[in-house]
Structures are given as structure tokens and as C-alpha cells.
Amino acid sequence: MGKQIFSILFFVLLVSHSFSQSNYKDGYIITLDQDTITGLVDFRTDQTNARLCRFKRTEHAAEEIYHPGEIAGYRFIREGKYYVTKQVKIDNEYQTFFLEFLIQGLKNLYYLPLDNGYFYFEGQDGMLVGVTKQPDQITENYKVREDNRYKGVMSYLFQDCLPLSMQTARVGFDKGSMIVFTKKYHDQMCDTGEECIIFENDYKRKFIKFDYTLFAGVELNDVKLVYTYFPSMLSISPVIGAGLNISSPRLIKSLYLNIETSLSAVSGVSDYIDDYLRYYRYNFNAGKIGFGAGLEYIYNKGRFRPAAGAGISLHKLFNLTDTLKINDQVSSHLPLFRTSTTGLKAELGFDYQTSKNQFVIVRLAFSAHRKTSVESSNIRLKLGYKF
Structure with missing residues (x-):
């Protein structure tokens, strides 16, 4: 019995230590004065990345921890993921997070991995409008009821491009679909020929x-x-x-x-x-x-x-x-x-x-x-x- 208890405790400590391990990648932080400091950034889950940034100026330097609002943002160089400080309204309460910057164009697109996920669209006026989707529900008749209200909000947001506004019913609530749709809007509405910037990388493969x-x-x-x-x-x-x-x-x-x-x-x-x-x-x-x-x-x-x-x-x-x-x-x-x-x-x-x-x-x-x-x-x- 003693050996079994020791083995269990050893395994728990091993897993706990594993969870505490860092995963530093080449990157940089952006200060509130818009200065860029290169170094190493801890590459963790989307949920962790939205709430804090662990940064080291060199491999052997002391770890610095930043929360949303303490820096303007941070980015991973090879992985392509980019996070910026934004204040958003959730359940009638303003909160500050590091939003993942997915696409920069005539409308910027951000993502927050909270609950079932939030996507935020930012127009030229700088105002953020968020959409989310509630989990599917099973009705009394054992049918699946899907929350599609986000499609109506998107139809309103993109009404200045009528052909796209009519296609929001086919947009899935996932990063890939949102990026493709927002890029189409930029390509059709941008009259200077300037391409939008897609920051999102192949995150699923790298996970x-x-x-x-x-x-x-x-x-x-x-x-x-x-x-x-x-x-x-x-x-x-x-x-x-x-x-x-x-x-x-x-x-x-x-x-x-x-x-x-x-x-x-x-x-x-x-x-x-x-x-x-x-x-x-x-x-x-x-x-x-x-x-x-x-x-x-x-x-x-x-x-x-x-x-x-x-x-x-x-x-x-x-x-x-x-x-x-x-x-x-x-x-x-x-x-x-x-x-x-x-x-x-x-x-x-x-x-x-x-x-x-x-x-x-x-x-x-x-x-x-x-x-x-x-x-x-x-x-x-x-x-x-x-x-």
C-alpha cells in the first residue's frame, strides 16, 4: 500500500510540474508607448494567452509577467499569433483582455476564447462590436436548436457590402470561416488595392x-x-x-x-x-x-x-x-x-x-x-x- 501511495503522489507531482513548464518562443512585446522589445514569450493555450503574457528579454533573464492593459500587446514571430490589449463589454460589464488579432483590414477581426468564444469586429471608427454563439440546445422534440443570432449581427455590420451581407447565413462560428469572410469584405471594398494582413497561423497544427x-x-x-x-x-x-x-x-x-x-x-x-x-x-x-x-x-x-x-x-x-x-x-x-x-x-x-x-x-x-x-x-x- 505504501508503494502505491508513493507512486500516486509521484505521478501527481510529475504532472503538476509538467503543467508549470514554460514554452518560450521568439517574440516581442509592445509597450504602452508603442516601443517594441524583442525577446522570448511563453506560448501557452489560447485561454492563458488572453489573460497574461510571460516575457523574458533573454533565455537566462528573469521572467516578466504582464496583464492586459500593462502593455499594448505581444506577438510570436514564427507562430504568427498576435495579441493586443482591448477593453470589451461582456454581460454588460467592461473587461480588459489580450484579444487575438486575426486580420487587419478595412474591418479588423479579433478573437477572445471565453465561454463559447467571442469574435470582435472593429471598423474604421475604432468601435468594437462582438458576436458570440450559445451552445446548441436539445428541444422537447429531441431536435437541435442552434443559436444563429450572430449571423444577423454580421449581416448588419457588413451591410455596406450587400452581396456579402446576404451571405452571412453560411458563415460558421469558427476562426477559419470568420477570417475568410472578413478578407472577402476587404478585397471587395478596398479601392486602393492594398491587401489585408492575416496574423492567424496554422494554430491547430502547431498545438x-x-x-x-x-x-x-x-x-x-x-x-x-x-x-x-x-x-x-x-x-x-x-x-x-x-x-x-x-x-x-x-x-x-x-x-x-x-x-x-x-x-x-x-x-x-x-x-x-x-x-x-x-x-x-x-x-x-x-x-x-x-x-x-x-x-x-x-x-x-x-x-x-x-x-x-x-x-x-x-x-x-x-x-x-x-x-x-x-x-x-x-x-x-x-x-x-x-x-x-x-x-x-x-x-x-x-x-x-x-x-x-x-x-x-x-x-x-x-x-x-x-x-x-x-x-x-x-x-x-x-x-x-x-x-
């Missing part, structure tokens, strides 16, 4: 990050036929494999979902003499395909980054040959891994950063499996490259 791993190594297998007197069988085999590492840097930078597959081999020879002096000898060999999935924590600072993970493991043998001899006479086969086996795995190791998004990885992994009459475990040492 989820994919890394790929290729590795090779060696593994030690230990196989035990449970309901027999045969001793455990040890074998060493080379192993190769590939992995996919999925993370969300804006949410939990140091926590990864790892999925991997590998190819190796397993074999063994075991013998014993029973009480009647009969000599038993069993041998087998097979190829092995491995699959694994689990969570891994990797420290996200410096070149040398310790890592620890755990998850599930699945093994499937192929081209299996096995022989049982009694006094040198071939007897019936014993059941070995005739089907897939699942188990648990744990890993320790480190990543060594060679360039911005490339790492040499070293892992020591342990897994254990049980299938009816067979127990197996293996220790695997992996050396690979993550990119």
Missing part, C-alpha cells in the same frame, strides 16, 4: 507536435515455462525500431505520448533430469515484433535532458520453431507464444540535444509479460535519434 525516433540496440530476454521444471531461458538479440512522440507544448511541454514498434528475436535452450533420471531438453527460436504505447516525461531545459516513462507493451512472435526431447527422442511441442502477449514496461534514460529540434536518445527499458503457461521479461538498451 500538437510530432517527433519521430529511429533506434537500434540490444535486448536481454528471459523466458520461463511456468508449469514445468525447466529453468529460465536467457537470450540476447539485436533490436531495431521506430517511434512517434506526440506532445502539446502549449499545454504540457514535458509530457509525451509515445508509440513505437520494434523488430528483434528471442530464443532459448533449457534442460533438466527428473526423479526417474529421464533427460528433458527444450529449445525454441522466433522472430519478435513489439508494439508499445505510454507516457514519458522529459526535462525540457539544457542539452542533457533526463527522461522517465511507463506504459503498455505487446509482443507477437513469428516463424516460431520449438522442440521438446525426452532422452533424445522428439516429443510433443509445448505451447509457447502462440498468440500476442501484453504486459507493462518502464523506461529511464536521457535525450542529448544536437540542434534545435534534434536529439540523440538513450533509453534503458524493462518489460514483463505473462500468457497462460509462459512468463517473459526483457531488458532493452536503445540508442537512437529523434527529429
